[in-house]
Amino acid sequence: MEILHVSAECYPAAKVGGLADVVGALPKYQVHEGAISKVVIPAYRTKFFHEQHFEIVHQGGVWIGRDWYHFNVLKEEKNILGFDLYLIDIPGLLDQPNVYGYDNDVERFLGFQIAVLDWLNEWKHLPSIVHCHDHHTGLIPFLMQYGYKYSHLKQVPTILTIHNAQYQGQFGWDRVYLLPSFDLWKAGLLDWGGAINPLACAIKCAWRVNTVSPGYMRELLESANGLEGLLRMEQSKCSGILNGIDAEVWDPATDPYLPAHYEAAAFEEGKYANKVAICESYHLDPSLPLFVFIGRLVKDKGADVLPEIIYRASQDHPGAANFLVLGSGDSEITYHLSQLQHSVANNYRFYQGYNEALSHQLYAAADFLLMPSRVEPCGLNQMYALRYGTIPMVRRTGGLQDTVVDFGDEGGFGIRFEHASAWDVGYAIRRALVLYQDQHQINQLRSRVMQIDHSWNTAAHHYINLYTSLK
Template sequence: MEVLHVSAECYPVAKVGGLGDVVGALPKYQQRQGWIAKVVMPCYRTRFLIEHEFELVHQGGLWLGPTWYHFNVIREKHNLLGFDLYLLEIPGLIEGDQVYGCFNDLERFTAFQIGVMEWLNSWRHHPDVVHCHDHHTGLIPFMMNYCYKYDYLRQIPTVFTIHNAQYQGQFGWDKAYYLPAYDPWKAGMLDWNHLINPMAAAVKCSWRVTTVSPHYLDELCTSAAGLEALFRQERHKASGILNGIDTETWNPATDPRIMHHYDVQTVREGKAANKTDICRRFQLDETKPLFVFIGRLVYEKGADLLPDAVARSLYESQYALNFIFLGSGDPHMEWLLRQSEYHHHTNCKSYIGYDENLSHQLYAAADFLLMPSRIEPCGLNQMYAMRYGTIPIVRAVGGLYDTVIDIGDPGGYGLRFLQPSVWDITHAISRAMELYQHPQQMLELQQHIMQLDFSWDKSAQEYLHLYAQLKP
């Protein structure tokens, strides 16, 4: 069985968020389970490209409307990631190390998808499945089905995984000429609300659709940024497969990014040593419980609620706790967090920016991780936190609902709250403070969550079952 993953991100080549983590790990686990897994992504000029050796495997050309682009496909030479990694270079269009947010994202990602189609069309054999991730690859299932040029690829099963349905990549019909000629009777497959919507097109045209947690799939049927009716309609071919985590990259016993390694037996001392380091760096009192938030600063993640929750919790607890925020994104939210630090500088610190090393160090040092998400398709941070013995405080939504059980419920090991509101977050923090007063109970919980199995093995198996059902 051979699967080709198509994605805009793949760790450690280029990562903006959780999509990169998943596409960097799932193929590796699939490969270990005896399949052939390959990844193709755009060739950004990241450090990975500069520091590793690549070989040219294909040269071709593509039309983006009236414009002709030459493209190359290069392969990483030494199989460093545990699977074949292909980068699609389009000189003059995909330049620089930026993944998203260029003025011409539409052209970059549409050309990337057409390039993938052209390359696939030239293969002498077929992959058994083409697995696309999120809207940047959402036009591929449509092109495989309805573009005359790619008739040869129609029999290949396609799977589309939704990591975040908030971003759909819509654009106007005036840009329809970017696509290679397609059956005009099928134009409706591209349309949602009078726009070309790659996310909707992928849901309609893929053989199977998956979401990154079962609960998120249920939520999409009632709340999907305008696509609810579509999800209800296509529910029969959709399933929720919970993400795993790469337990080799994320292992407190070996993680090269953290200062003090530890395991289940040494978690108390190990976390204390990491906490001391971090608290010294951020000039915080290490005897107080440490709460951290790590993530993209966007409305979905509820980051805007944090400043008020911090102020209230500090006031109620008489400044008996500390916060560190690591994130970047919406400038207004960045400003809010900076203001929070300014007003409560003895107890609250923020690092505005992206820092992979610091994120690992915070998972290792913190007592609690806050995730007040309004929307969370799966969430990886809570699983990383648990692997590092950090107790998650999460809003019961999407994958957070599927992965964290409240300590008040049988078998529980985390803290859950219902509403994305300052009041609910503050209440959850006060429950955590109460727990912190009982070191033995904390230790038992830490040891328990470190042993929970969130590895990819089970989920990779579920994808295998799914692929096996797809017979051309």
């Protein structure tokens, strides 16, 4: 079986968030399962692009409306990720340092998709599956079915994985001329709500659709940023498969970013050494419980309530806990988090920006990880926290609900709350502080959570079963 994953991100080549982690790990585990799994992403000008070696395996040209671009398909030479990685290099379109955030993102990702299909058209054999991730690749299932140039690819099954249905990549019909010619009788498949909607189009045209947790799949049928009705209509081909984590990259026993290593059998000394290292760097008292937040600073992650949560906790329990936030995103949230450093001077630090090394160090150093997400399709952070012996504190939603059981319930190990409000999270923090006083109990929980297996083994198997059902 040969699978081609098409995505905008893949760790470590290009990462903005969890999509990269999934596309950087799932194929590796599929290779372990005996499949041939390949990944193709755009050739952004990232550190990885400059540092690795590539060979050109295909050359072509794409029309985006009236503009013509030459493109190269590059293959990473040494197979350092454990699977074949291909980059679509389109000078003038994709040769930028960042993944998203340009005025011409519509043209950039259209160019990427068209180049992938043009390249695929030239393969001497066909892959068994084309697996598309999120809206940046959402027009591929449609074009494989109805694009005149790609009739050769009609029989290849397509899968869409929805990592986040909030983002759909819509653009106006005035730009339909950017697409390669297709059967106009099928134009309705591109449309949702009067615009071209790549995510909606993929939900209609992919052979199977899945989300990254069963809980999120159920939620989307009720509320999916306008796509709930469509998902209900297509429900028979939809399912939820819980993400895993790359247990080789995320392993406190070997993680190269950590100053001290540890494992479940003997974690206390090593985990504490990581906490001391972070507290020294950030001038915090290591004897206090450390609460961290890591993630994109957007409302969906509940980041807008963090300032109030932290301020209130510092008022209700003066000098009893430390907070450290690592993130970047919305400018208003960033401003409030920065300002908070003046009012909670001794017990709160804010690292604004993206820092992969620091994120690993924080999962290891923290006692508690805060995730007040309003929307969380799966969430990887809570699984990384568990692996590093850190107790996750999560809102009861999506994949968080599927992976974290409250320690007050039978077999539980985390802290759950209902609402992304300062009141609810404040109560959860109160419970965490009481738990922290009982070092025996918290150590038992830490030891237990470190042993939970969230590796990709199970999920990789589910995906292979899904592909096999399409043969």
